[in-house]
Amino acid sequence: MQLTGMFVHPLKSTRGIAFERAFAGKLGLLHDREWLLVTPDGDQITARSHPQLVRVRVELLPGGILLHYEGKPPIFAMTTVFTRPHRAQVWKDVFQAWHGDQRLDAWFAAILGQECRLLWLGAQSGRALKGGGEKMSFADGYPFLLVNQASLDDLNSQLAQPVTLRHFRPNLVVNGDYPWMEDEWQVIRIGEVEFDVMKPCARCVLTTVNPDSGEKNPDGEPLRTLVRTRRLEEGVCFGINLKARNEGMLQLGAPLEILEQRYSF
Incomplete structure (x- = not known):
């Protein structure tokens, strides 16, 4: 079994970037979920309520991100400008992030049709990971999301219209030996990086959003089948959902090893 895909989503809920080689740290893949859109009060804004966000394309550049959206001029978000503390809330977690550029707020407000703020996580995260003293990005609950290609193939065999990996917004993709075997894992190693499996990832309506068009599937798939x-x-x-025990580089093709199983027979 091997690592077959890696995706970084610099701005939560926008289009991911595929990598062949990436650094896996305690916060997740480098630059993953470092930026977040919020309401003026700091509540997160995601593609669950604003599916057009999946059409925003992000480029990683030195010192920030370059943002693209069809019909609008690109705009650069520079981290050194984000110096004003701002409340951020991701689900039940409330913490401090950084606000800085009203031009970017206006750029996104035109896309979303509502007032918003773009926040940067900062050089050091102010958010604690559940159940421990480690830090967390703007991701929903844990630093990494892994998907088994064999499980996706099994799901697609039940659907009239197959879906892609991008419907599930994973960080890591592996070619498991059989569908749903990931339910059995407790500790795994990919290359030189070891991961604790925290829990299965609960899914929501975002899986029904076409990652290219931002349109929701009127049949409610694949969530309906799930x-x-x-x-x-x-x-x-x-x-x-995973968290890393150590840090290191990951490369496509790296072997996947199961170190501990969740169940013993």
Whole structure:
């Protein structure tokens, strides 16, 4: 089994960037979920409520990100400008992030149709990871999301219209030996980086959003099928959430090893 895909999403809910080689740190893949759109009060804005966000394309450049959206001139977000403390809330977590450029707020407000703020996580995160003293990015709950290609293939065999990996916004993609075997993992190693499996990843309506057009599937797929076939204790699940035990470089083709199983027989 091998690592077959890696994706970084610098701005939460926007289009991901595929990498062949990336640094895996305690916060996740380098530059993943470092930026967040919020309301003026600091509540997160995501593609769950504003699916047009998936059409925003992000380029990583030295010192910040370059943002693209069809019909609008590109705009650069420079980290050194983001110096004003601002409240941020991701689900139940409330913490301090950084605001800085009203031009970017206006650029996004025109896309979203509402007032908003663009926030940067900062050189050091102010958000604590659940259940420990480690830090966390703007990701939903854990630093990494892994998807098994074999599980996606099994899901697609049940769908009239197959979906892509991008519907599930993973960081890591592996070619497991069989579908849903990731449910059995407790500790894994990819290359030289070891990961604890924290829990299965509960899914939501965002899986029904076409990652290219931003339009929702009127049939509610693939979530409708997942509700029928993948209802676990943690919710309707696809993929697994991880945190890294150590840091290091990951390269496509790196071997996947299962160090500990969740169940013993």
